[in-house]
Amino acid sequence: MNRNVVIGGAWPYANSSLHLGHLVALLPGDFLARYHRKMGDRVIYVSGTDCHGTPITIRAKKENKKPKEISNYYHEEFSRTFDQMNFSYDLYTQTEDNYHKEKVQEIFRTIYDNNYIAEKEENQPYCPKCNKFLADRELVLTCPQCGNETKGEECDCGYTPSMEELIKYGKCQECGTKVIDKPNNNLYLLLSKLQPVIEKFYEEKSDGWRKNSQNETLKYLKQGLIDRAVTRDLEWGVDIPVDGYENKKMYVWIDAVLGYTTAVMKYCEEHNLNYDDFLKENDNALMYMVHGKDNIIFHSIILPALLYSMKSNMKLPDKMVSCEYLNINFEKISKSKGNGITILDLAEQYSIDSIRYFFLSNGPEKKDGNFSAQEFKMVHNSDLVNKYGNFINRTLKFRGIEEIKVGEIDKDIDAKISETYKNVSEDIESLEFRKATEEIINLAEYGNKYYDDKKPWVLFKENEKEFNNVMYNCANIIANLANLFEPVMPDTSNKIKEYLKLDLSKWEKITIKETIKLNDIMPLFDRIK
Numbered sequence: 001m002n003r004n005v006v007i008g009g010a011w012p013y014a015n016s017s018l019h020l021g022h023l024v025a026l027l028p029g030d031f032l033a034r035y036h037r038k039m040g041d042r043v044i045y046v047s048g049t050d051c052h053g054t055p056i057t058i059r060a061k062k063e064n065k066k067p068k069e070i071s072n073y074y075h076e077e078f079s080r081t082f083d084q085m086n087f088s089y090d091l092y093t094q095t096e097d098n099y100h101k102e103k104v105q106e107i108f109r110t111i112y113d114n115n116y117i118a119e120k121e122e123n124q125p126y127c128p129k130c131n132k133f134l135a136d137r138e139l140v141l142t143c144p145q146c147g148n149e150t151k152g153e154e155c156d157c158g159y160t161p162s163m164e165e166l167i168k169y170g171k172c173q174e175c176g177t178k179v180i181d182k183p184n185n186n187l188y189l190l191l192s193k194l195q196p197v198i199e200k201f202y203e204e205k206s207d208g209w210r211k212n213s214q215n216e217t218l219k220y221l222k223q224g225l226i227d228r229a230v231t232r233d234l235e236w237g238v239d240i241p242v243d244g245y246e247n248k249k250m251y252v253w254i255d256a257v258l259g260y261t262t263a264v265m266k267y268c269e270e271h272n273l274n275y276d277d278f279l280k281e282n283d284n285a286l287m288y289m290v291h292g293k294d295n296i297i298f299h300s301i302i303l304p305a306l307l308y309s310m311k312s313n314m315k316l317p318d319k320m321v322s323c324e325y326l327n328i329n330f331e332k333i334s335k336s337k338g339n340g341i342t343i344l345d346l347a348e349q350y351s352i353d354s355i356r357y358f359f360l361s362n363g364p365e366k367k368d369g370n371f372s373a374q375e376f377k378m379v380h381n382s383d384l385v386n387k388y389g390n391f392i393n394r395t396l397k398f399r400g401i402e403e404i405k406v407g408e409i410d411k412d413i414d415a416k417i418s419e420t421y422k423n424v425s426e427d428i429e430s431l432e433f434r435k436a437t438e439e440i441i442n443l444a445e446y447g448n449k450y451y452d453d454k455k456p457w458v459l460f461k462e463n464e465k466e467f468n469n470v471m472y473n474c475a476n477i478i479a480n481l482a483n484l485f486e487p488v489m490p491d492t493s494n495k496i497k498e499y500l501k502l503d504l505s506k507w508e509k510i511t512i513k514e515t516i517k518l519n520d521i522m523p524l525f526d527r528i529k
């Protein structure tokens, strides 16, 4: 049965270049999209640039630019980065997109009319000199835990000051004035009222989630969900479609997390599809959320809460693909700087397929992962050069032959290939991407062992028919490796597709039925020295 699959890749925030932490979190989305397309499923794979919010306005002020100039700059850079890494988004958009802004306001209004967004008065820090309410990160204070100067959001020591502490100790970042306590009206998403809905959702769906998503979500559910402000005093963002809120904007988290929904709607409108098939509850629909572990509750609590509150039978996400952290040279990545290695930097040094293979076969799936040039070189040389590349070279570049004729497929090889498709499918659908890539590389090793056992270099001189049969079997293994590896390494698979004249559009066993001409075959992986 063909499914309607939505894959949502987390929306990167437009104030710094994409680094390796983004790559490990988002790459599984492309892997899933390519796999499901081969399965014959209808796939809509979306993401976009998260453009609004305070960090961009603060930076714009510092650099004497408009916030939009900054978000445009990064949106363009992000698009280029994803293209370079061969991400196959069906739509990569941005929260500054007009369609998105209109739809998000409609959804907001619906939730408000359904009484899941309501007004509340709360005290907030206010700068009497600048005459404005301040966001956490517009405040500076002495951290009550470690004593260092910190911004109002999370301190480097890990402590997040409470609202009372912000009001008591905070100073305006811009003018240094001590803030005062002032009542402010805002609209809130009534998460406390939605607690039973999220509990039921968790019961029904969490079996298909990564462990870290389960733990993080349970932690919040056990503490009890707290109503969360959805409006704020800011000039940069989406307008609030409620009277009396003309001077406020939507909080960036509600605007960005609804981007999955608006992007799928937009894609469907542009491609004559019915978005109910993808976004409304139905037996055929499957929805993945792909993100890093610092983003879990936005996908496992906030998004389902918003979708439910629309009261229009919206489908809630099925699978949480949340990765752990990636360290670089065994050090934690700093959130904004990414330890100095951007995705574009890495793409200048290594082949894109090699990078994709490394981060899918060594991704931080269940525990933190690590990147170092040494480890990268080891994985590339041992798996891609010595196993996969070597098997391709010794078969397709065998000295003294110009073609491989159709022979008879060996029963064991045939069974091994079928089994690999089945196992890899199961691994992918249970979010075990490391295991999936390991399973495929094992097929290359199996091919090398068959080759060594059969000794074609001896058969070449002694038994032409048997020699050709062995080469034919090896070519069949290569054809299937190319097909199985296409979601991981699309460039390499496309080259093999040309060499062997293959159809790689389906997730099913390939059997070569015509003579293969071995002209101009180039080595596919260079050893890293």
Ligand SMILES: [Zn+2]
Binding pocket: 127, 128, 129, 130, 131, 172, 173, 174, 175, 176, 177
């Ligand atoms: Zn001030």
Ligand SMILES: [Zn+2]
Binding pocket: 143, 144, 145, 146, 147, 148, 150, 155, 156, 157, 158, 159
């Ligand atoms: Zn601190």
